[in-house]
Amino acid sequence: MEILLLIVAAATWALMSVLVKKLSGNYSTLQITIMSAFVAIICLTPIVIVRRQVLMRIDFTSPLIISCLFCIGVVSTALAFIMWNKGLQLTSASISGLFYVIQPIVGTLLGWLLLQEQLTWGFLLGTVLIIGSVWLVTRFDV
Missing domain, CATH: 1.10.20 (Histone, subunit A)
Structure with a gap:
């Protein structure tokens, strides 16, 4: 099952890279990243609703949780996606895939x-x- 999930992840990452490349002529890197975030929110919301019991056990007011969420959300996700999408604007999707x-x-x-x-x-x-x-x-x- 894990191998199947890895294959699906690689295929969807490749699809995203091609779609970002196609959009890069019409939209800025930041706009593409924001659109990607909205698509992720729409796709993941049903999973979060089903698994809400897990979220209810987390203390979101804890400074440690806040700092971890900031680091993961801003540095590891948003900043990384902006840089990745900018790289896709500057090079072809096939070459950028090598860096993955x-x-x-x-x-x-x-x-x-x-x-x-x-x-x-x-x-x-x-x-x-x-x-x-x-x-x-x-x-x-x-």
């Missing part, structure tokens, strides 16, 4: 830097394979 596969490397390095997580030989091997594949595609236009 670099996210695990960045995430692991941030975990090592900020959370003192251990780097393994598997990470090194995966990094070499990912960077090698990106290099091959950009170098030889595979």
Whole structure:
């Protein structure tokens, strides 16, 4: 089931990248990001309504919860999407998709830097394979 969900996530991310590229000629990066947020709100609201019991247990007045929501909402989501959408305006969707596969490397390095997580030989091997594949595609236009 997890693999199916990962495939669906990759397909919808690719679809979003193509749609953002098509819209970038008519709308600004911020407008596209706001439209994306509204679509997400519409799609996720039914799930939130069904799972509202979970939300009722959270103290949204806690400074820790407020700061976490701010960091996730503004820095990790809004700012990242604005930068991604701007990148899509400046390059083709096929090239920008290559940068998507670099996210695990960045995430692991941030975990090592900020959370003192251990780097393994598997990470090194995966990094070499990912960077090698990106290099091959950009170098030889595979």
